[in-house]
Amino acid sequence: MSEKRHPIPSHIRACARVDARRRAEWLDQLRNDPDGFWRREARRLDWIRDFTRSDESSFDEAAFQIRWFADGVLNVAANCVDRHLPERAERAAIIWEGDNPEESRVITYRMLHEEVCRFANVLKANGIRKGDRVTLYLPMIPEAAYAMLACARIGAIHSVVFAGFSADSLASRIRDCDSRLVVTADEGLRGGRKVPLKQSVDEALPHCPSVETVLVVARTGNPVPMTPGRDRWYAAERALVSADCPSEPMGAEDPLFILYTSGSTGTPKGVLHTTGGYLLWAAMTHDVVFDYRPGEVYWCTADIGWVTGHSYVVYGPLANGATTLMFEGVPSYPDSSRFWQVCDKWNVAIFYTAPTALRALMREGDGPVAATSRQSLRILGSVGEPINPEAWEWFHRVVGEGRCPIVDTWWQTETGGIMIAPLPGATDLKPGSATLPFFGVEPLLVDGEGRELTGATEGNLCIARSWPGQMRTVYGDHERFFQTYFSTFPGRYFTGDGARRDEDGYYWITGRVDDVINVSGHRMGTAEVESALVAHAKIAEAAVVGMPHPIKGQGIYAYVTLNVGEEGSETLREDIVRWVRREIGPIATPDIVQFAPGLPKTRSGKIMRRILRKIAEGDTDSLGDISTLADPSVVERLIADSRLLT
Numbered sequence: 001m002s003e004k005r006h007p008i009p010s011h012i013r014a015c016a017r018v019d020a021r022r023r024a025e026w027l028d029q030l031r032n033d034p035d036g037f038w039r040r041e042a043r044r045l046d047w048i049r050d051f052t053r054s055d056e057s058s059f060d061e062a063a064f065q066i067r068w069f070a071d072g073v074l075n076v077a078a079n080c081v082d083r084h085l086p087e088r089a090e091r092a093a094i095i096w097e098g099d100n101p102e103e104s105r106v107i108t109y110r111m112l113h114e115e116v117c118r119f120a121n122v123l124k125a126n127g128i129r130k131g132d133r134v135t136l137y138l139p140m141i142p143e144a145a146y147a148m149l150a151c152a153r154i155g156a157i158h159s160v161v162f163a164g165f166s167a168d169s170l171a172s173r174i175r176d177c178d179s180r181l182v183v184t185a186d187e188g189l190r191g192g193r194k195v196p197l198k199q200s201v202d203e204a205l206p207h208c209p210s211v212e213t214v215l216v217v218a219r220t221g222n223p224v225p226m227t228p229g230r231d232r233w234y235a236a237e238r239a240l241v242s243a244d245c246p247s248e249p250m251g252a253e254d255p256l257f258i259l260y261t262s263g264s265t266g267t268p269k270g271v272l273h274t275t276g277g278y279l280l281w282a283a284m285t286h287d288v289v290f291d292y293r294p295g296e297v298y299w300c301t302a303d304i305g306w307v308t309g310h311s312y313v314v315y316g317p318l319a320n321g322a323t324t325l326m327f328e329g330v331p332s333y334p335d336s337s338r339f340w341q342v343c344d345k346w347n348v349a350i351f352y353t354a355p356t357a358l359r360a361l362m363r364e365g366d367g368p369v370a371a372t373s374r375q376s377l378r379i380l381g382s383v384g385e386p387i388n389p390e391a392w393e394w395f396h397r398v399v400g401e402g403r404c405p406i407v408d409t410w411w412q413t414e415t416g417g418i419m420i421a422p423l424p425g426a427t428d429l430k431p432g433s434a435t436l437p438f439f440g441v442e443p444l445l446v447d448g449e450g451r452e453l454t455g456a457t458e459g460n461l462c463i464a465r466s467w468p469g470q471m472r473t474v475y476g477d478h479e480r481f482f483q484t485y486f487s488t489f490p491g492r493y494f495t496g497d498g499a500r501r502d503e504d505g506y507y508w509i510t511g512r513v514d515d516v517i518n519v520s521g522h523r524m525g526t527a528e529v530e531s532a533l534v535a536h537a538k539i540a541e542a543a544v545v546g547m548p549h550p551i552k553g554q555g556i557y558a559y560v561t562l563n564v565g566e567e568g569s570e571t572l573r574e575d576i577v578r579w580v581r582r583e584i585g586p587i588a589t590p591d592i593v594q595f596a597p598g599l600p601k602t603r604s605g606k607i608m609r610r611i612l613r614k615i616a617e618g619d620t621d622s623l624g625d626i627s628t629l630a631d632p633s634v635v636e637r638l639i640a641d642s643r644l645l646t
């Protein structure tokens with residue numbers, strides 16, 4: 001790994017909101033008077049009723065709870081919209097850039113206020129009340145942000161489901177939280193191609209008895225079937241309601257949203273975030289990590305279907321009164337210069353994206369970048385997976401022309417916002433390292449037995465104490481929450497990631513240490529893909545592992561054992577790939593399907609994934625001890641067959 005150091009550029013240091021001195025002061029205050037620190041930071045938000053206690057959390061089993069600012073009262077939509085009206089009503093809140101470069105819209109804070117109020121009134125007119133769950137299955141259009149904020153305004157809990165997920169995945173997420181209402185669009189539009197969203201909703205809903213109403217936003221205007229009594233056009237509903245809707249006073253610990261994410265076992269978990277701590281964390285990290293200055297255009301390329309879209313397209317920037325750019329399309333359409341053209345078109349100052357996109361663009365050479373100016377860019381950001389030093393250097397040298405610091409931000413759906421990242425004005429950069437913990441974050445490396453490792457070392461990444469943005473529970477299964485995150489290493493939050501800490505205390509995330517794979521920055525549980533595979537009529541057994549992939553970071557390698565009498569063929573392989581895409585969605589597309597006569601198992605019947613991982617990586621010289629296998633000869637066969645595939 002590269003250990004090259006990039007010092008803070010003087011033009012950034014000179015006017016950064018948090019420089020090294022302020023950082024030291026803040027850390028000092030956190031040590032001596034944490035309550036005072038959080039009390040001051042919490043003033044970033046408007047509270048309807050002030051809180052009396054900040055942190056009341058404990059990770060210990062006997063006293064386990066996560067609670068911040070618990071008796072405070074506030075409303076997220078009022079914080080993201082209304083409070084900006086006196087000073088910023090005519091400033092752009094959202095710049096929407098369509099898939100088609102000729103389509104865009106600028107939504108001011110005044111317009112955003114009206115749209116959020118109307119959307120909230122439509123929800124109310126359709127029977128939605130505080131505490132009800134609303135599923136959003138939408139493309140990247142402004143209505144997605146309106147709908148999220150409308151839920152927040154009336155105290156409904158949104159569950160955004162990524163529009164790339166299949167009807168089946170959508171149905172299971174709707175069922176898990178018993179949503180009463182679904183918001184969707186006729187079709188999405190990405191890279192010039194239509195995505196049949198309403199059709200997926202129609203396929204999902206026969207399996208979702210809780211849903212009473214579907215609101216349909218017209219995006220492409222193509223005809224879609226509407227079920228009488230259930231489906232309503234959003235535009236028609238919008239016209240019937242008032243542009244004024246009071247915001248519901250919410251307790252700081254009242255739920256704000258549920259977002260499903262994959263883990264190492266079982267079905268995706270409904271990660272639940274609450275109102276006060278989450279919003280403070282999103283706002284504070286957005287402000288400090290990106291060094292946001294009023295008036296700047298800020299662009300996070302994430303989809304609102306992922307947590308990055310929640311915290312850094314919608315909630316963080318809008319809480320700060322920023323201008324957030326929302327992009328409907330893809331980096332390669334109409335051509336691979338699109339990202340940089342959009343930066344020039346809107347004078348983007350802060351650009352936050354994922355390594356997988358950078359690696360794909362890198363392959364196209366420097367030409368598409370060089371064809372644009374990018375003079376407006378000031379800060380660059382990366383998220384979703386470890387960024388390899390080559391991609392980091394390219395981002396820095398070619399995109400940022402050496403003048404823009406890169407903030408490599410490590411965090412998770414569960415953490416609500418950024419946890420480990422440089423501060424542009426206070427941290428020297430090392431390509432490939434997320435650098436140092438954010439204020440209030442106490443990372444800890446432990447060995448397999450949970451013993452804390454000190455100094456420069458490598459281990460399992462845990463967090464020692466709570467922070468305001470932490471998830472509060474797994475929706476409907478608090479026990480699973482505790483078991484998943486706090487039982488492996490008692491008294492600590494376990495992230496599921498491995499990390500190295502160097503002699504400067506910098507963290508280098510090495511990737512997941514559990515059965516989660518990171519495909520293009522998206523989390524996939526191997527168990528989920530396996531259960532989709534074994535649902536195929538011809539498959540008896542399946543095991544899925546990650547494999548290195550030059551663009552996606554990790555690819556999906558599936559070993560499948562067919563039912564007796566079935567024969568592996570190219571046609572069957574294609575059918576299996578199609579099947580998984582239909583069951584879960586295109587992001588779960590297996591890169592390699594290997595027909596395996598048998599899987600390596602211990603005598604007690606456990607699949608030895610360690611061996612399958614090595615074979616998928618092509619690293620077969622160091623398989624380790626295979627003598628505990630029930631039938632060691634399967635391994636030879638798997639190795640021989642895998643060479644024919646990769």
Ligand code: 6R9
Binds near residue numbers: 409410
């Ligand atoms: C925000 C988000 C979380 C997992 C996480 C880790 C990986 C995210 C990273 C990173 C190295 C970074 N990850 N950011 N690894 N460097 N800067 O991506 O949330 O979808 O829940 O994924 O992504 O493995 O545990 P989520």
